Amino acid sequence: MHLCHEHEVCVETALATADQICEERGVRFTDIRRRVLELVWENHGSAKAYDLLERLGGEYSAKPPTVYRALEFLQENGLVHKINSLNAYVGCSHPLQHKDCFFLICSRCNEVQECCTEPVANAVWQMAAKRHFKPRHTTLEIEGQCQQCQVQN
Amino acid sequence: MHLCHEHEVCVETALATADQICEERGVRFTDIRRRVLELVWENHGSAKAYDLLERLGGEYSAKPPTVYRALEFLQENGLVHKINSLNAYVGCSHPLQHKDCFFLICSRCNEVQECCTEPVANAVWQMAAKRHFKPRHTTLEIEGQCQQCQVQN
DNA sequence: TCGAAAGGGTTACATTATAACATTACTTGC
DNA sequence: GCAAGTAATGTTATAATGTAACCCTTTCGA
Numbered sequence: 001m002h003l004c005h006e007h008e009v010c011v012e013t014a015l016a017t018a019d020q021i022c023e024e025r026g027v028r029f030t031d032i033r034r035r036v037l038e039l040v041w042e043n044h045g046s047a048k049a050y051d052l053l054e055r056l057g058g059e060y061s062a063k064p065p066t067v068y069r070a071l072e073f074l075q076e077n078g079l080v081h082k083i084n085s086l087n088a089y090v091g092c093s094h095p096l097q098h099k100d101c102f103f104l105i106c107s108r109c110n111e112v113q114e115c116c117t118e119p120v121a122n123a124v125w126q127m128a129a130k131r132h133f134k135p136r137h138t139t140l141e142i143e144g145q146c147q148q149c150q151v152q153n
Numbered sequence: 154m155h156l157c158h159e160h161e162v163c164v165e166t167a168l169a170t171a172d173q174i175c176e177e178r179g180v181r182f183t184d185i186r187r188r189v190l191e192l193v194w195e196n197h198g199s200a201k202a203y204d205l206l207e208r209l210g211g212e213y214s215a216k217p218p219t220v221y222r223a224l225e226f227l228q229e230n231g232l233v234h235k236i237n238s239l240n241a242y243v244g245c246s247h248p249l250q251h252k253d254c255f256f257l258i259c260s261r262c263n264e265v266q267e268c269c270t271e272p273v274a275n276a277v278w279q280m281a282a283k284r285h286f287k288p289r290h291t292t293l294e295i296e297g298q299c300q301q302c303q304v305q306n
Numbered sequence: 307t308c309g310a311a312a313g314g315g316t317t318a319c320a321t322t323a324t325a326a327c328a329t330t331a332c333t334t335g336c
Numbered sequence: 337g338c339a340a341g342t343a344a345t346g347t348t349a350t351a352a353t354g355t356a357a358c359c360c361t362t363t364c365g366a
Contacts, residue, residue, distance in 0.1 A: 028332085030344070049322070061346070068323065069345080084237040085292050087322065087353095104286045115280060123276040124295065127268060132300035133257045139238050141292040142277065147285035181363080183313070203352070214315065221354065222314075240322095240353065 001043050001109045002148045011041045014091050018079050021095055027077060032060050036070035037091065040080055045110035046088035083112065085141045090114070100124070102140030108149040154196050154262045155301045164194045167244050171232050174248055180230060185213050189223035190244065193233055198263035199241035236265065238294045243267070253277070255293030261302040 004010060018037055022029035039055050040047050049067050056062040071089055074080040078095045082088070083103060090103070090112045098116040105112050120140070128135045145153075157163060171190055175182035192208050193200050202220050209215040224242055227233040231248045235241070236256060243256070243265045251269040258265050273293070281288045298306075 028344080032345080063347070064323070065325095065347085066345075073344095084294075104281060104284060104288075106286075107289070113284065113286070115284070117280050117283075120273070120276040120280050123273040124293070127270050127273050128257060128295060128297070130270075131257060131266065131268070132303070133259075133266070133295070133297055134303055135257075135295045135297040136260070137296045139292065139294040139296070140277070141237075142281060142286070142288045143290045143292075144281070144286055144288040150285070150287055181313080185314080201352090202354080216316070217354070218316085218356095219314075226313095 001045050001111050002146070004044065007043070010044075011038060014041045014079075014093075017095055018074075018077075021077060021079070025077065027073075032062075032066060033070045033073055035059065036067060037074055037079055040074070040089055041091040044090075044112060046083050046086050046090045046105075046112050048086075048088045052089075081114070083141055084139055085143065100138045100140075102138075103142065104146065105141060105143045106146035106149055107143050108145050108153075111146055113146070154198050154264050155299075157197065160196070163197075164191060167194045167232075167246075170248055171227075171230075174230060174232070178230065180226075185215075185219060186223045186226055188212065189220060190227055190232055193227070193242055194244040197243075197265060199236050199239050199243045199258075199265050201239075201241045205242075234267070236294055237292055238296065253291045253293075255291075256295065257299065258294060258296045259299035259302055260296055261298050261306075264299055266299070 015034065015038060018034070019029055035056065036052060039052050042055075049064070049071060052071075053062055053064060053067045056067065060066060071080060071082075075082060078092055080089050080091055081101070081103070083090060083105065086105070093114045094116070100121045101114055101116040102120065103112050103114055121138075124138055124140075125135065168187065168191060171187070172182055188209065189205060192205050195208075202217070202224060205224075206215055206217060206220045209220065213219060224233060224235075228235060232245055233242050234245055234254070234256070236243060236258065239258070246267045247269070253274040254267055254269040255273065256265050256267055274291075277291055277293075278288065
């Protein structure tokens with residue numbers, strides 16, 4: 001995982017945005033939910049549910065449902081995404097700003113970049129339309145190697 | 154799941170193609186592998202590993218590794234794909250003819266269509282290139298409703 | 307025909323996720 | 337403020353998915 005300038009800023013921003021979104025939506029951003037989101041954001045990789053559970057330690061007498069419920073809430077409110085190909089979760093880097101987004105997953109450093117570029121979404125929509133298929137949700141996960149890792153190899 | 158004209162033809166074709174591919178590649182298309190592929194092809198939906206296991210019944214004294222090994226072999230040789238968002242497997246409808254393919258998954262009838270249109274793959278590659286990301290494998294799964302199901306609703 | 311390599315049987319276990327029900331905490335209308 | 341309803345969490349148990357490891361059998365090539 002490559003360093004960002006000051007990762008605390010990422011975390012703080014994510015939490016602040018989450019606060020705001022939950023307030024707007026009239027949903028409760030409880031301590032557990034906040035803490036899980038914070039843990040998900042500990043770095044720019046993806047986090048496994050049971051790792052989060054372990055990192056929660058004794059806090060909140062956490063057990064699997066504790067974590068899965070928090071993750072479910074965070075997903076419903078667009079604050080985290082599940083990476084199906086990894087069974088893992090990442091913080092959403094620009095909540096509310098997109099419908100279809102996708103992920104560049106570096107298998108060397110584990111960093112996950114979230115992208116929402118139009119052309120890809122458009123190509124998908126057009127292809128689906130051609131087959132008269134009505135898309136509801138798109139999962140697009142691209143595994144490979146990020147720029148820095150290619151250099152460092 | 155919508156009927157195809159004569160589904161036995163699909164199955165026979167898939168098995169015959171698999172025979173041929175395995176022969177060309179010098180890999181062994183054993184009874185178990187063939188039987189698992191046949192079960193995967195029982196319809197045009199996706200099949201869960203433990204369902205396959207159950208459908209194998211007593212045959213081959215099947216246990217989880219039996220099925221997972223067969224599925225691994227079939228995936229390696231491009232004969233089935235895993236649908237990550239469902240933890241399930243589908244037969245590949247045109248083995249060897251593609252690198253990047255993707256799936257239209259109807260959540261009403263469970264049918265999975267496999268697609269390999271250029272424009273989507275291109276859009277993905279361009280987007281990745283822009284970020285200097287080197288893709289190795291792409292997972293694209295589109296959940297929604299197929300044409301027939303939209304009509305029938 | 308022998309030895310290496312691939313395939314498969316078997317057991318056990320690891321990982322991921324959820325059901326179901328009890329309890330606590332919030333919130334809303336009075 | 338308080339009762340009643342709803343949302344959130346605690347807790348236990350278990351379901352669903354997937355793999356490690358070890359050993360035996362089959363196949364294939366020298």
